Amino acid sequence: MSELIKTQALILESIRWHESSKIVSLYTRQEGLLKVIARGALRKKSTFAGRLETLNVVQCVISQKETRDLQILTQADILEPFGALKADLHRLPYGLAIAELLKKVFEKGHKDEIFFDFLLTMLHAIEVSPQPEIVFWYFLLKFVSFLGFKPDLRACLSCGRTDFPKGGWFVFKEGALLCPDCNGSVELSIHLTASDIQFLRKLQASNHRKIHELILNETVNTDFTTLLMRYLSFHLGHEIILNALKLLP
Numbered sequence: 001m002s003e004l005i006k007t008q009a010l011i012l013e014s015i016r017w018h019e020s021s022k023i024v025s026l027y028t029r030q031e032g033l034l035k036v037i038a039r040g041a042l043r044k045k046s047t048f049a050g051r052l053e054t055l056n057v058v059q060c061v062i063s064q065k066e067t068r069d070l071q072i073l074t075q076a077d078i079l080e081p082f083g084a085l086k087a088d089l090h091r092l093p094y095g096l097a098i099a100e101l102l103k104k105v106f107e108k109g110h111k112d113e114i115f116f117d118f119l120l121t122m123l124h125a126i127e128v129s130p131q132p133e134i135v136f137w138y139f140l141l142k143f144v145s146f147l148g149f150k151p152d153l154r155a156c157l158s159c160g161r162t163d164f165p166k167g168g169w170f171v172f173k174e175g176a177l178l179c180p181d182c183n184g185s186v187e188l189s190i191h192l193t194a195s196d197i198q199f200l201r202k203l204q205a206s207n208h209r210k211i212h213e214l215i216l217n218e219t220v221n222t223d224f225t226t227l228l229m230r231y232l233s234f235h236l237g238h239e240i241i242l243n244a245l246k247l248l249p
């Protein structure tokens with residue numbers, strides 16, 4: 001017996017399959033990550049035509065059978081196409097990088113309705129923020145926390161001091177800071193300046209509904225995408241490279 005699931009979904013990837021079909025990776029509100037087949041999606045008169053593009057949010061109907069790896073998409077209606085995001089080369093790579101990251105980290109499942117809503121809020125924020133890279137850093141910071149590796153930026157891991165006038169080291173293993181007096185050649189750590197630390201703290205404390213308003217005024221030294229991707233890769237035990245970011249102008 002198969003059951004019909006109606007759910008909202010973000011399209012992460014859609015690839016051609018055989019003559020006229022598509023295999024689509026979805027992050028759904030109800031089931032988490034799912035792979036579905038959209039039969040005949042490439043035919044001109046298909047009801048799927050133009051609907052299965054990466055980063056579309058759709059309301060869909062899926063015929064699901066436990067015993068099947070690939071579920072069947074029977075209907076998809078666009079709820080949000082993120083048109084302005086897709087049309088801007090300074091924004092699109094960040095949206096695509098989020099889709100790529102989910103596909104690489106979640107194999108299947110990871111159902112979480114709050115996370116699903118958070119994802120859509122992030123894509124909206126990338127669409128409107130004057131500095132979309134800030135939203136992307138925020139997403140990465142919250143994503144590592146969601147996976148259980150929340151960085152603790154409050155105090156030096158060793159002596160407990162909370163001010164870092166000369167900066168400090170972010171230690172991957174503990175996901176925490178060491179001040180210059182306590183850092184004794186710790187492996188896998190990255191030096192952060194005082195303003196890097198200040199900005200990361202501000203980022204971590206920001207509300208996700210207001211993140212599109214956050215502007216970077218400080219002069220920061222660190223590329224936070226590299227920092228957070230290295231940190232994530234360290235904890236997942238394998239390197240994750242986001243090809244979508246190579247599209248940035």
Ligand SMILES: [Zn+2]
Pocket residue numbers: 156157158159160161178179180181182183
């Ligand atoms: Zn210390």
